[in-house]
Amino acid sequence: MTGMKRSGRFGKYVVLGFFLLVFSGCAGTYSLVEFEVLEPATIRFPDEVDQLLILNRSPVTFKVLSPENREGLERKELWILDTLVSNNVMRGLLYVLRNSPVKRYQFPIFLSERRLDTLFQQDLLLTKREVASLCERAGTDAVVSLERYSLDLEEHYDFYSAGDDGVADVAVVRNHYYIFSNRIDWAVYLPLNPRPFDEYTTIDTLYFSRISEGVFQGAPSSAEMIRELFYESGLKYGRYLVPVWAHASRTLFKGDGKLLRTAARHTRRGEWEQAFALWDELGESGDSTLAAKAFHNMAVYYELEDQLDSASLMIDRALACDSLEMVIFYREEMDIRLMNRREVVKQVIH
Incomplete structure (x- = not known):
């Protein structure tokens, strides 16, 4: 040879x-x-789909938070939280689309038409007529819709005892960390389909340590934690929609x-x-x-x-x-x- x-x-x-x-x-x-x-990508759009409409129709409701997290939250603060969530999940999604070799999807059109229901119903899908109207109005061939999201925050402490020479033990924090988790439901609609072309859910969890083995680590603000979590979720869904470059290695x-x-x-x-x-x-x-x-x-x-x-x-x-x-x-x-x-x-x- x-x-x-x-x-x-x-x-x-x-x-x-x-x-x-x-x-x-x-x-x-x-x-x-x-x-x-x-x-x-996990899914493949039909050949006739050249332009995407990214639609945010998730409801703005206190139900996106768990009962303990929504306690004392005012409506204004809810809108600030929603803005933080929406901006960063879309930012992550757009990053993947812009860096994909599928050029026809690199510049989608964004639209926000939020659902007004407050019951967080799971089955309020877009109708065929609504999808056709959206595509005609925006000049697009498919609708990628953020249907709903939820967010949960947990704070955890681990303790160990510190005592010396008969002095009473004192509870000392060994580990202190936060757990931020979310769930985002997505749907892809085509103008001629009576039901969604595709439905997909991302569930992500990030851990942020403040104290590890008794050593203060520092932690980002709650806003920064939420920003990172939803940005990562946007990246994940983007990789579901379009081909992406991935690291590989050989020995x-x-x-x-x-x-x-x-x-x-x-x-x-x-x-x-x-x-x-x-x-x-x-x-x-x-x-x-x-x-x-x-x-x-x-x-x-x-x-x-x-x-x-x-x-x-x-x-x-x-x-x-x-x-x-x-x-x-x-x-x-x-x-x-x-x-x-x-x-x-x-x-x-x-």
């Missing part, structure tokens, strides 16, 4: 946008390659033999073709374990070149030589990549 030249396809947006090589150092058996892959074998170590030095200097030639040589050696490691490394090379079929073949050749645990794990990861590839292409290329 001869080493292949770089195809120059690292800019191909369907799979790899760019990659970053991070190595664990000269010592050791492995090195790490980090890069980004494009993962498909290279670099020890156990002079040629592997030499190849590792080439990869550290970015000389991948030279490293590939050495792995190719090892693949034809009589040592099945070294051959398996070489084929594994060649698979990583092909994956970085966006040649997933060739990478998959190299993994199979590695497993035929030796069933190394790392190679078995790589086989599982590559199967997921191959399964996602066709869906990513469908979602990105329109």
